[in-house]
Amino acid sequence: MATVAKRNGPYRVGEVATLTRVSVRTLHHYDRIGLLRPTARSDAGYRLYAGADLLRLQQILTLRYLGFPLARIGELLDRPDFDLVAALRIQRRILADRVGELGRIDAAIGDLLARREATGDWDWTLAARASEEVGRGLERKKDEMDKLYTPAQMERFAALGTEIPKEEIAAIEQGWTALLAEVRAAREGGLAPASAEARTLADRWDELTERTASHYRNDPELWQAIGANHDRGAFEGHDRAPQAGDFAFIEEVKRAR
Structure with a gap:
């Protein structure tokens, strides 16, 4: 029952x-x-x-x-400043991106199965399209990077990926995912920039930025290229990257100290 x-x-x-x-x-x-x-x-x-x-x-x-x-x-x-409503709104935005991508993959696989059931044969064109949709999802991040950086810079990114321990890369990525979610919850919840909670967010932002930058010490040009792309708004609309509003909030917190 x-x-x-x-x-x-x-x-x-x-x-x-x-x-x-x-x-x-x-x-x-x-x-x-x-x-x-x-x-x-x-x-x-x-x-x-x-x-x-x-x-x-x-x-x-x-x-x-x-x-x-x-x-x-x-x-x-x-955390005492955790805002459940703001957190749920942010999570919905992140999930909506994934739902859209998964929906396209699902539709392509569905077409392939429907043709097989209707004709008894595999349609290799549809099979290729299903593979294309899956590959597009896998390559989305790489494609975005290719548009933002030169081939030489992409080679240096690849080299860095082999030099930095995978655990460190994962820790930094998870750190930014968590921090961005908290910063956006703070912004949507109207957290006062002068509050202790906001100052803690700004401190963590600086610490994580320094941790990220430390791996580019031997390649300042590549670090500058990342900063230039942020400055020109190349990452706007990508929830996994800091947005202009996130930077503005952190700067406001620092001014309020």
Whole structure:
């Protein structure tokens, strides 16, 4: 029998697992590491989750889908200035980009299957188009880079990619993804530039910028090329890159110190 959602709980761990399709084992793990602790326990010691716990679980799952590590998710959700509404709006924008790309891939594969079912034969033109859509998704980032940098600069990017440990690259990318989400939530939530929370964001911005720049110490020309592309707005509309509004907010915070 299906579990019926109650407005504000309480829910036992099995009910949460049924409602969300998250295993009991995973919920127990989140509890153990402090990521999702139940609001209460019954007299018999059973975990009891409130409606707010389900909202937090939704955030955990969405951020995991977007590539955030569990430790960073916990830090984000536990920040006193975390704005759930602003965070959900940002996540919708990021997901909308992925949905559009996945929709095009799905349509191409669907056409290929429909032709096979209708004729009994594979249409290699449609097969090629399906491959093209998948390849386009894989190459989107590279294509964007090719438009912004010279072949020589792209070769230097490739060389850097072999010199910098993959763990460091992943940490920097995840750091920017998390920080940009928080900065945009702060902007949309009207966070005062003079507030302590805003100053913390600006400090983290400077630290992450320095960490990123440190890998370009031996190639200042390439670092300048990145800055020039930002200055001319080449990355506007790309949610994964800092936008003019993000830079403006950080500068406003620094002026307010």
